[in-house]
Amino acid sequence: MALTPPATMRAAVLYGPGDIRVVERAVPEPGPGEVLVRVAMCGTCGTDLKILDGHFPQTPPYGDFVPGHEWAGTVMACGATVDEFSPGDRVCIEAHSGCGRCDNCLTGRYTACLNYANAAKGHRASGMTADGGFAEYALHNSNALYRMPASVSFEDAVLITTAGTGLYGLDVAGGYIAGQDVVVFGPGPVGLMTVQLCTALAANRVILVGTRASRLEAGRRLGATHIVNARETDPVKEILELTDGHGADVSIEASGGADAPQQCAEVTKRAGRIVVVAYYADRVTFDLSAVVRKDISIYTSRGEGGNNVKRAVAMAAAGRLRGAELVTHRIPLDEVAEAFRIVRERDGDPIKVVVTP
Numbered sequence: 001m002a003l004t005p006p007a008t009m010r011a012a013v014l015y016g017p018g019d020i021r022v023v024e025r026a027v028p029e030p031g032p033g034e035v036l037v038r039v040a041m042c043g044t045c046g047t048d049l050k051i052l053d054g055h056f057p058q059t060p061p062y063g064d065f066v067p068g069h070e071w072a073g074t075v076m077a078c079g080a081t082v083d084e085f086s087p088g089d090r091v092c093i094e095a096h097s098g099c100g101r102c103d104n105c106l107t108g109r110y111t112a113c114l115n116y117a118n119a120a121k122g123h124r125a126s127g128m129t130a131d132g133g134f135a136e137y138a139l140h141n142s143n144a145l146y147r148m149p150a151s152v153s154f155e156d157a158v159l160i161t162t163a164g165t166g167l168y169g170l171d172v173a174g175g176y177i178a179g180q181d182v183v184v185f186g187p188g189p190v191g192l193m194t195v196q197l198c199t200a201l202a203a204n205r206v207i208l209v210g211t212r213a214s215r216l217e218a219g220r221r222l223g224a225t226h227i228v229n230a231r232e233t234d235p236v237k238e239i240l241e242l243t244d245g246h247g248a249d250v251s252i253e254a255s256g257g258a259d260a261p262q263q264c265a266e267v268t269k270r271a272g273r274i275v276v277v278a279y280y281a282d283r284v285t286f287d288l289s290a291v292v293r294k295d296i297s298i299y300t301s302r303g304e305g306g307n308n309v310k311r312a313v314a315m316a317a318a319g320r321l322r323g324a325e326l327v328t329h330r331i332p333l334d335e336v337a338e339a340f341r342i343v344r345e346r347d348g349d350p351i352k353v354v355v356t357p
């Protein structure tokens with residue numbers, strides 16, 4: 001099947017801090033190893049706000065840069081050497097494509113590529129160091145695309161990139177959750193996808209901690225065995241009670257809250273694991289000595305490395321990951337600035353706001 005893209009498209013270009021405009025642009029042509037995708041939808045997240053405000057390093061210059069790093073769509077054309085995909089394939093992405101030649105890429109840690117932002121050496125972080133998915137069409141490297149079965153919707157697919165972040169965190173921390181008690185801090189998209197991952201990986205208790213009742217209820221629907229509203233109760237006391245006084249085997253910090261690292265230290269079992277996948281507005285303070293004393297290991301991970309998006313696709317295909325339920329707002333591309341306003345002001349209690357061309 002041959003698909004012919006038009007010569008021009010609409011794309012949301014960042015012209016300066018807070019200044020994003022939808023303009024007419026040439027549809028790019030895929031080079032060797034690249035694939036042109038017709039974007040079905042692109043998710044927004046907190047990182048986009050940092051990019052929009054100009055607080056994200058190594059983005060392309062203003063007036064030339066299309067953000068958007070959580071997108072899915074349909075393959076339109078493949079560049080030279082690409083035989084992994086065909087026009088018409090429905091695909092989701094991982095944002096990061098490593099250079100494939102540095103030490104970290106060679107060990108699967110391509111979200112920490114040593115040639116980060118060096119496009120000439122083959123690195124691309126879609127919507128961060130290169131044009132992304134707030135557009136009708138986007139290019140990506142073939143090694144950062146994943147074909148989706150027909151049973152997985154585009155809404156689900158957008159959240160698969162998010163699930164890849166949680167799954168990579170678990171992977172880096174040694175994996176294998178079966179039978180263990182898990183606490184997830186932060187019922188945002190990463191936290192809610194991580195609840196589902198832990199459930200699918202046969203965790204014993206999955207305790208979700210947050211402050212917004214609607215998100216906590218979503219977590220319960222998606223598999224959390226217990227929800228703890230930190231506004232109504234002391235989460236540390238509650239979690240210790242729920243875990244026979246010992247604490248959880250694994251604490252996953254996906255909230256970015258200033259108090260959360262300390263709470264992780266207090267609710268994690270001796271010799272347990274803490275996995276940090278969040279970012280913080282400021283430096284954080286917590287009792288590191290207590291972590292050492294309890295023989296706890298702390299792991300961090302960035303984004304969705306280690307081929308974990310492929311694994312997340314498999315889990316979605318098996319019906320174990322529901323992303324569409326997290327999509328609360330669908331905003332047309334022409335109103336992309338409004339989408340960011342909703343995310344920033346949390347107007348209408350958004351979980352995931354997606355932009356559709």
Ligand SMILES: [Zn+2]
Pocket residue numbers: 044045046047048069070
């Ligand atoms: Zn994101």
Ligand SMILES: [Zn+2]
Pocket residue numbers: 098099100101102103104105106110112113114115116
């Ligand atoms: Zn690399």
